[in-house]
Amino acid sequence: MAFYTYILQCSDDSFYTGYTDNLEQRITQHQSGYYTGYTYKRRPLTLVWSDNFPTRNEALEAEKQIKGWSKAKKRALINGDWELLSHLAKNRTDRR
Secondary structure, eight states: OOOEEEEEETTTTTTTEEESSSHHHHHHHHHTSSSSTTTTGGGSEEEEEEEEEESSSHHHHHHHHHHHHOOOHHHHHHHTEEEEHHHHHTTTTTOO
């Protein structure tokens, strides 16, 4: 069984990061308003990044790590800009 960490871009241009063992179902739940938390009033949502992990714990750890990142660092991950991502990881004062 695979586990996924994912990033949704919300209608207000913010990002929501989560993890799940059923990515399709979880995205559908977010889109339908099933969850009344952060994403509820920020629909529609777009899945902009996901990765799979062999264990639930690894997916959860990735979620926790990404949630602590700046918006710029999340955008670099989403865009696959590894050079910028590396730079932002070294320069933690950049919080845009």
